[in-house]
Amino acid sequence: MLTAVVGINWGDEGKGRMVDWLSSDYDVICRYQGGNNAGHTVVNEKGKFILNLLPSGILRDNTVNVMGNGMVIDIEHLCGEIARLKEKGVNITPDKLKISDKAFICMPYHKQQDILEEERLADKKYGSTRRGIAPVYGDKYMKKGIRMGDLLFPETLRDKVAGILEWKNITLQGYGHEFSLNDVMRWINEFGKPLLPFITDTTEYLMSAVRDNKNIMFEAQLGALRDIDYGIYPFTTSSQTLAAYAPIGAGIPGVKLDQVIGIMKAYSSCVGEGPFTAELFGEEASVLREAGAEYGAATGRPRRVGGFDIPASRYGVKMQGADVLALTKLDVLSYMDKIPVCVAYEIDGERCDSFPTGDRLLKAKPVYEYLDGFKTDISKCRTPGDLPEAALKYIRFIEEAVGCPIKYVSVGPSREDYIEL
Numbered sequence: 001m002l003t004a005v006v007g008i009n010w011g012d013e014g015k016g017r018m019v020d021w022l023s024s025d026y027d028v029i030c031r032y033q034g035g036n037n038a039g040h041t042v043v044n045e046k047g048k049f050i051l052n053l054l055p056s057g058i059l060r061d062n063t064v065n066v067m068g069n070g071m072v073i074d075i076e077h078l079c080g081e082i083a084r085l086k087e088k089g090v091n092i093t094p095d096k097l098k099i100s101d102k103a104f105i106c107m108p109y110h111k112q113q114d115i116l117e118e119e120r121l122a123d124k125k126y127g128s129t130r131r132g133i134a135p136v137y138g139d140k141y142m143k144k145g146i147r148m149g150d151l152l153f154p155e156t157l158r159d160k161v162a163g164i165l166e167w168k169n170i171t172l173q174g175y176g177h178e179f180s181l182n183d184v185m186r187w188i189n190e191f192g193k194p195l196l197p198f199i200t201d202t203t204e205y206l207m208s209a210v211r212d213n214k215n216i217m218f219e220a221q222l223g224a225l226r227d228i229d230y231g232i233y234p235f236t237t238s239s240q241t242l243a244a245y246a247p248i249g250a251g252i253p254g255v256k257l258d259q260v261i262g263i264m265k266a267y268s269s270c271v272g273e274g275p276f277t278a279e280l281f282g283e284e285a286s287v288l289r290e291a292g293a294e295y296g297a298a299t300g301r302p303r304r305v306g307g308f309d310i311p312a313s314r315y316g317v318k319m320q321g322a323d324v325l326a327l328t329k330l331d332v333l334s335y336m337d338k339i340p341v342c343v344a345y346e347i348d349g350e351r352c353d354s355f356p357t358g359d360r361l362l363k364a365k366p367v368y369e370y371l372d373g374f375k376t377d378i379s380k381c382r383t384p385g386d387l388p389e390a391a392l393k394y395i396r397f398i399e400e401a402v403g404c405p406i407k408y409v410s411v412g413p414s415r416e417d418y419i420e421l
């Protein structure tokens, strides 16, 4: 069984927790895009973990975790993440973690370039997490990247880095900065060496796993609306967050997925800049933000929040090709008398039911309707029968609106806090 677990919205849908729970049925968990610019939060019996780079299956004893070629890896950050897990008793060996030799290294100058560019943009910034993700993907397509596999060939690595650094410094000098080859090589040696045992040809590994009928899960970062091609460009991430890209970014482009599980949140949140039509403001927003603890896992930034957005989520479901959905954080809405739902947009005085891209989206205003609240703690509910009628109605309403069955409802952050419909 090859399954992709992907975000339907702007990210932060609670994918980490769902992957952690679903992963018990899977032998292999792969990350296939992105870097440490977002975070998954997983709570289990070992504690609370924030994973920025490592696949969520890393917390399970018998799961193999793959960091695919579609990823960009800040090796310093990865070493830190591995060390923090080890401190909490999570054992990480080369049998358990496999890093693609084709994944790109996010270098110190990428991070610096990201920071300098956001500063230069000032109030026109994109809301980058300043972790170097856009510059490293940019360099990948400019064919000026260093890949994890390059670390295995120290005899040619220095020359390779020297050539790229000469080019990169031309750009950085424009910002009044420069990197020395010795400093960059010191950094590579310090944080690259501990990772050498994990670097491998993940294509070969995954092809054999497919041959052996292993269950493989592909874990996405962020959501459909952040996809570089199909999202709210340029307020997107720099990689492909869609399920269709999962086999390519993991290392087995020739296989077809059996199933796509979309993770969709019971309300909306969006971190950073860009159009966010359903946004709520003032008291209504701050109460929802606190109730849902909507602060960035990677950056701690307060997230913008809004009611469930039907045009955006319906589009997300289509772009992901979702077969089933998991609706998360329904418990967060327990305090509401009336639940706000953005049912359509209004653009230039006309109702719009589809999700517009480009500048039309900037003009969109939300059309809100209100559904009855359930006004009761649902976090202990474990079967559909335990849920109040108003909660079931809410679930059915959005299920119909987005056109895809909701199979799971999550009512709390822990593994067992869910209901199967």
Ligand code: GDP
Pocket: 011, 012, 013, 014, 015, 016, 017, 038, 039, 040, 041, 042, 043, 222, 293, 297, 328, 329, 330, 331, 332, 410, 411, 412, 413
């Ligand atoms: P991800 O990147 O999609 O995994 O999203 P986040 O890391 O932002 O995770 C969402 C946050 O909500 C984490 O703190 C989770 O522990 C928490 N969470 C996930 N599902 C639920 C849920 O159903 N209810 C509540 N109350 N919290 C949840």
